[in-house]
Amino acid sequence: MAAEAIVNTASNNKQVTVWVELGVSASVGSVVYGGLLMLAFAIGRVIPLAVGAFSIGWLENLQSVERWRRGFEITGGITLMAVGVYLLNEYYFWF
Numbered sequence: 001m002a003a004e005a006i007v008n009t010a011s012n013n014k015q016v017t018v019w020v021e022l023g024v025s026a027s028v029g030s031v032v033y034g035g036l037l038m039l040a041f042a043i044g045r046v047i048p049l050a051v052g053a054f055s056i057g058w059l060e061n062l063q064s065v066e067r068w069r070r071g072f073e074i075t076g077g078i079t080l081m082a083v084g085v086y087l088l089n090e091y092y093f094w095f
Contacts, residue, residue, distance in 0.1 A: 017041065 024037065059065065065072070 022034065024034075026034070028034075
């Protein structure tokens with residue numbers, strides 16, 4: 001329906017998606033429908049975090065990558081700092 005098309009169109013921006021879901025549930029007038037939309041949104045946000053947390057725990061106990069652990073930590077740290085600068089760049093417009 002039209003409401004689903006609006007939600008799918010706005011799915012790139014999560015904040016817009018939440019507001020669209022609230023608007024759709026308000027226009028339908030069903031609290032249950034709005035609750036289900038919010039539950040689906042929350043589950044969609046949690047699944048990647050849960051998979052990442054499980055993967056990190058699994059990789060920490062993996063002995064075959066022990067000799068490369070220091071390199072992974074340095075690479076991960078540099079990547080994290082680069083992403084931080086990228087996100088700050090969006091706000092401050094340095095580059």
